[in-house]
Amino acid sequence: MPPAQPASYTASYPTIKLAPRGASRLKDGHVWVYRSDIAAADGVPPGSVVIVTDHRGKPLGTALYSSSSQIAVRLISPEPVADFEKLLRERIAEALAYRKKMVHDTDAYRLVFSEADFLPGLIVDRYNDIVSLQILTQALDAENVRTLVVEELSRHLQPAAIVERVDPRVRELENLPPRDSGLLLGEKKSTTFTMNAVKFQFDALEGQKTGAFLDQRENYYAAAHYAKGDALDVFCYQGGFALHLAPRCSHITGVDSSRPALEVADQNAALNRPRLGDKEIEWIEANAFDLMKDYSSSNRRYDTIVLDPPAFAKSKRDLDAALRGYKELNLRALKMLNPGGILVTCSCSYHISQPDFLNMLAAAALDAHRSLRLIEVRGQSKDHPVLLNVPETAYLKCVIAIAS
Ligand code: SAH
Numbered sequence: 001m002p003p004a005q006p007a008s009y010t011a012s013y014p015t016i017k018l019a020p021r022g023a024s025r026l027k028d029g030h031v032w033v034y035r036s037d038i039a040a041a042d043g044v045p046p047g048s049v050v051i052v053t054d055h056r057g058k059p060l061g062t063a064l065y066s067s068s069s070q071i072a073v074r075l076i077s078p079e080p081v082a083d084f085e086k087l088l089r090e091r092i093a094e095a096l097a098y099r100k101k102m103v104h105d106t107d108a109y110r111l112v113f114s115e116a117d118f119l120p121g122l123i124v125d126r127y128n129d130i131v132s133l134q135i136l137t138q139a140l141d142a143e144n145v146r147t148l149v150v151e152e153l154s155r156h157l158q159p160a161a162i163v164e165r166v167d168p169r170v171r172e173l174e175n176l177p178p179r180d181s182g183l184l185l186g187e188k189k190s191t192t193f194t195m196n197a198v199k200f201q202f203d204a205l206e207g208q209k210t211g212a213f214l215d216q217r218e219n220y221y222a223a224a225h226y227a228k229g230d231a232l233d234v235f236c237y238q239g240g241f242a243l244h245l246a247p248r249c250s251h252i253t254g255v256d257s258s259r260p261a262l263e264v265a266d267q268n269a270a271l272n273r274p275r276l277g278d279k280e281i282e283w284i285e286a287n288a289f290d291l292m293k294d295y296s297s298s299n300r301r302y303d304t305i306v307l308d309p310p311a312f313a314k315s316k317r318d319l320d321a322a323l324r325g326y327k328e329l330n331l332r333a334l335k336m337l338n339p340g341g342i343l344v345t346c347s348c349s350y351h352i353s354q355p356d357f358l359n360m361l362a363a364a365a366l367d368a369h370r371s372l373r374l375i376e377v378r379g380q381s382k383d384h385p386v387l388l389n390v391p392e393t394a395y396l397k398c399v400i401a402i403a404s
Contacts, residue, residue: 023054029389033073047138064139068175074120106195109383128193129160161186163204199271215380219398220244229303239265292332305333306344313349334368350395376400
């Protein structure tokens with residue numbers, strides 16, 4: 001074995017000097033530095049591993065540099081890094097070991113969650129025997145890194161296939177050449193996966209995100225405890241909540257504006273026929289805002305309503321409009337709930353904090369003349385860990401409440 005390399009800042013990485021505001025962000029435990037907080041990055045090639053220093057030249061750690069994103073620096077270690085590839089291998093192994101310990105009752109879960117696993121720019125999800133990955137930064141798009149990631153995932157997991165899901169908008173922001181989604185290993189493009197004993201169809205190169213909303217897995221299970229009676233799952237996508245809640249409910253309706261998502265939802269219902277017995281789930285293709293307006297003005301009543309809209313606030317600027325959107329939906333849902341009815345209400349916008357979301361809900365309850373008692377205030381599943389000093393890693397809110 002070669003002797004371990006001493007940890008020092010002598011590696012031949014370029015140096016980036018931070019302005020005082022950038023340095024204090026890192027000292028406060030965040031891992032991002034914005035471009036405006038960089039004092040000097042002259043001649044640093046795009047996607048480099050860099051040493052970051054404060055304005056006096058004191059090293060603050062090792063980071064990945066992006067020449068085009070607003071997030072110019074993502075810290076990977078507060079220490080010197082002698083061997084970047086070795087660090088990547090260790091981090092991948094640690095991320096997988098964490099899931100082994102924390103994740104149960106599912107063969108679909110997030111294996112690597114970017115900053116929260118100290119691998120900024122890498123997202124990896126497992127759907128049974130298919131692994132789906134996304135690369136979101138210049139540094140991790142390098143050919144040697146891609147090869148290493150695929151090798152490590154295949155060595156640890158022996159999947160039937162590894163696919164890459166490309167987000168063209170991210171590649172544009174990172175000034176990376178366009179690339180198609182596709183297979184990186186193996187041939188298999190579809191499979192079924194099981195979470196909480198509920199089965200789902202998975203087509204690796206279709207659907208939104210990397211396929212399903214794995215971050216809601218534990219919330220599906222929690223919500224199923226309280227669901228009852230006549231239920232409405234609004235923004236149901238491929239039926240995640242509806243399929244979990246159905247056995248507890250006398251009737252359930254899923255609503256989404258996407259026909260392809262509802263077609264998969266219907267296939268999923270067929271996959272779960274033994275569990276569902278002869279219970280039919282009704283899928284309605286509609287704009288949720290229009291449908292909620294119609295239903296509430298025609299005095300429809302439900303015992304359980306789930307609201308899981310897409311992120312209304314894509315940036316801080318949208319915050320007020322987003323909160324108005326959430327309030328309108330929650331207000332209508334509250335008006336439609338029978339006394340004792342269950343509301344499961346979610347937001348996946350990280351710009352909306354948990355207090356913002358609870359304040360919105362309190363205002364909606366007041367306007368609907370309903371008292372709302374909180375049963376559970378939840379976040380994302382444990383395979384999407386939250387890194388406490390990086391608030392952006394905490395994005396999902398899921399409140400389960402009972403209306404009287
Ligand atoms: N609850 C789902 C995830 C919902 S994602 C699950 O657990 O899997 C948000 C969904 O909202 C998407 O399926 C999208 O098609 C749908 N959607 C977006 N805008 C909509 C609108 N105006 N009306 C109805 N559905 C909409």
